[in-house]
Amino acid sequence: MIKTRTWVVGLGLMLAVLVGIIFFGYPQDSDATVAVISLGGVEIERIDLSQVDSPYTFEVEGDELHNLIAVEHGRICVQEADCPDQLCVHQGWLTDSPQPIVCLPNQLTITLDTDSTELALDVISK
Amino acid sequence: MKKSLIACGVLLLLCSCSGASDAEDVADTTDAEQTSLTFFAMDTYVSVALTQGNGEALAEVEAYVLGLEALWATTLESSEVSQLNQEKSLVVSDETLQLLEYACAFSEQVSGAFDISIYPVVKAWGFTTYDYNIPSQSELDTLLTAVNYQDIEMDGNQITLAPDMEIDLGGLAKGYIADGIEAILRDHGVESAMIDLGGNVQLVGSKSDGSQWMVGVSSPDGTDILGGLALTDKAVVTSGGYERYFTDDDGNVYWHIMNPQTGYPADSGIVSVTIVSDSGIYADGLSTSLFVMGLEEASEFWVEHQDFEAVLITDTQDVYVTQGLMDSFSLALEGYEVWGIVP
Numbered sequence: 409m410i411k412t413r414t415w416v417v418g419l420g421l422m423l424a425v426l427v428g429i430i431f432f433g434y435p436q437d438s439d440a441t442v443a444v445i446s447l448g449g450v451e452i453e454r455i456d457l458s459q460v461d462s463p464y465t466f467e468v469e470g471d472e473l474h475n476l477i478a479v480e481h482g483r484i485c486v487q488e489a490d491c492p493d494q495l496c497v498h499q500g501w502l503t504d505s506p507q508p509i510v511c512l513p514n515q516l517t518i519t520l521d522t523d524s525t526e527l528a529l530d531v532i533s534k
Numbered sequence: 535m536k537k538s539l540i541a542c543g544v545l546l547l548l549c550s551c552s553g554a555s556d557a558e559d560v561a562d563t564t565d566a567e568q569t570s571l572t573f574f575a576m577d578t579y580v581s582v583a584l585t586q587g588n589g590e591a592l593a594e595v596e597a598y599v600l601g602l603e604a605l606w607a608t609t610l611e612s613s614e615v616s617q618l619n620q621e622k623s624l625v626v627s628d629e630t631l632q633l634l635e636y637a638c639a640f641s642e643q644v645s646g647a648f649d650i651s652i653y654p655v656v657k658a659w660g661f662t663t664y665d666y667n668i669p670s671q672s673e674l675d676t677l678l679t680a681v682n683y684q685d686i687e688m689d690g691n692q693i694t695l696a697p698d699m700e701i702d703l704g705g706l707a708k709g710y711i712a713d714g715i716e717a718i719l720r721d722h723g724v725e726s727a728m729i730d731l732g733g734n735v736q737l738v739g740s741k742s743d744g745s746q747w748m749v750g751v752s753s754p755d756g757t758d759i760l761g762g763l764a765l766t767d768k769a770v771v772t773s774g775g776y777e778r779y780f781t782d783d784d785g786n787v788y789w790h791i792m793n794p795q796t797g798y799p800a801d802s803g804i805v806s807v808t809i810v811s812d813s814g815i816y817a818d819g820l821s822t823s824l825f826v827m828g829l830e831e832a833s834e835f836w837v838e839h840q841d842f843e844a845v846l847i848t849d850t851q852d853v854y855v856t857q858g859l860m861d862s863f864s865l866a867l868e869g870y871e872v873w874g875i876v877p
Contacts, residue, residue, distance in 0.1 A: 449573050492664035493778065500757055507750070510579045510732070517572070517579060529762060530741070533770040533808055534733035534752035534777070 441504065442521040443484045445477065449515070457482050470514040477518070484518055486511060507532035565589045571596060575603045576707060578732030582715060584724055585742035591722035595715050602711055605630055606703045608653070608662070618693055619653075619700040625691050633703055633710055634686065634693060636815060640706070641683040644823040644835070649683050649794035651695075653702035659799075661790045666780040668788065674797035681794055709818025712736040712769060716814070735770040736814050746862075753867055754805040754847050761853070761865040763845075769814035773821035774806040775799070793826050802828030805849050810859060811842040820844070829854060837877050844875075 445453040447470060463480040465487060475496060476488035483503045486496040489511055496511035502520055506529050509518040567587035573580050573596060582595055605614045605627060618624040626634070637650045654677045660666040669677070680698035687694040695701065708731045715729050716738055727738040728747065737747045746764040753760045756776045763770065775789035779799075782788065793800045807824045811817040820842055824832035829846060836844060836856050843858040847870075855863050856875045865872050 446572075495778075498756070505750075505759070507733075507752070508579065508581075512574070512577060512579065515574050528748055529750040529759065530747045531728055531730050531735050532733065532750040532752055532759065533735045533763075533772040534756060534774065 441482060443479075443502070444519050444521060446517045446519075447515060455479060455484065457484060468514075468516060470516065473511075473514040475511055475514055475516050485509070486516075486518070489514065505532065506530060507534065568592055573599075575599050576607065576711065576731070577609065577704070578708065578734075579730075580732070581728075581730040582719075583728045583730075584719070585726040586724070588719075588722055588724055591719050591724055594718050594722070598714055598718060599711055602629060602707070602714070606633070606707050608702050608704070615701060615703055618695060622697065622699070623692065623694040626693050628691070630703075631688070631691050631693070633706060634688065634701075636710070637703065637706055637819075638683050638686060638688075640816075640819045644819070644827070646683075646794055647823040647826040647831075648705060648819055649681055650701045650703055650705065651681050651683055651686070651699050652792050652794045652797075653700045654698070655681060655792055655794075655797045656702065656790065657700075659788065659790075659792075660780075661778060666788070668782060669797075678797045681797070705822050706815055706818050708732070708734045709769065709771060709813070709815035712814035712818075733772060734814065734818060737765055737768050737770070740766045751808050751845055752806070758867055760806075760847065760867050760870065761845075761863055763808075763810065763859065764862045764864075765810065768810050768812065769817040770808060770810050771814070771817040771821045772806060772808040773825045775825075776805075791822060791825050800826040802826060803848050803850075804828055804832070804846055806845075806847040807832070808845040809842055810844070816842060833875050836875060840877070846875075 441457045443455045443457055444451055447468060460479055460481045463478065465476055465478045468475045468477060473490050475486050478485050478487040483501040485501045486509055489496050491511055491513035496509055496516065499509045502509050502518060566589050568589035569584045569587045571582045571592040580599060582592060604610065607613045608615055610616060614624060614626050614630050641648050655674065656662060658669040658673060658677055680696055685696040685699060712729050712731055712734055716736055719727050719738055725739045726742055729736040735749055741747055746766050749763045749765055749770050750759045751761050751763060752772055752774060754774055754776060756774060773791060775791060777790065779787050779789035789799045791800045804825050807821045809817040809820045824844060824846065827835060829848060832846060843856045845859065845863060846854040851870045853865065853870050853872045854875050855872060860874055
């Protein structure tokens, strides 16, 4: 009897959440920062960094090279790469910059879709 | 779980995308409303963003860039530059001739602080292959005998190099191409756009709301933003030592910007130069040249010409800003002191 009641309450809660999502959408962080990862000009992954709770990594395999990408709440970086110049690794964490992380040898780019840069920069000369 | 799920997703996407070239991918999405174009060319990441859609202009831009890459890339054996380096004499296209003529005239203007024939020296240091190496002085002395832009002969479109000479147009090509992209966009009636060739920035007009673009200037080590420049209708090009460098066992840093006189990485006390100019090619050439010149000579060059503006950063963390940029430059990084350069 108790078990059944728990199930009913549980199902009711799930239904309420589902209805909430349908009507109001997923809860959005006001500083939503979406990282767009592309390989050879083709978008392969889109991550809302404001929704990342626990850090994780994943690999991106190009034709010959690979990049290990680390994701944390609000930031993303290339942690490891087997490209010869390691420029993508040296670029460090991308948090709010319009400057994309670029790995030329593997044709990987990570860009941020955000409006919240400190200087409201449109582009970076480097 | 999350990791593996995403990794699988990436792999699936990769599998589904393999076999399609960059050009095809972009062509597929080309339409009248297209506002942005990104692709890899000229050993860089090319990005063109319009404030109003114009797919026709962007398609022309892509074809233009890939066409010039095919002529000038030293990494392509079939390029005119590669053939010229190998054969030492070649009838080149009008575009290559135009860039070569500009390169030689520009080298003259900066008194040899810039030289397209430094290429064999850059190769000897390993900067083209990432197989870094400190060449011996005798090797450099031998290589330097063939470094002299004045030994490039031009007879119409027939170009002849000295016997051991090899050239690389990479120091000006991005600026030339940025100017060309701007011309294409303007021909198509584009009034507001941002062109970014791997950090070589060219601004067309102002932003869609009429305000100025805010261009970040990278810190000398490339990890932060030194400051911002509020600009309209300008080319902005930065040369920094830390773009490409290696460190020896004793911790000495060797970067890719070479002094054509010594064959060694430029050691002028300047660690970063940003040039603001109406011309992309001029800005591109000057950013390297002023890096080689050093603060005093660069300041004198600016006073003498005053047809560009500059932000020069020294290894003492001093930032020197020429008069025309004093109002538009804002410092964002602590630990630096800003100085003005006036005539």
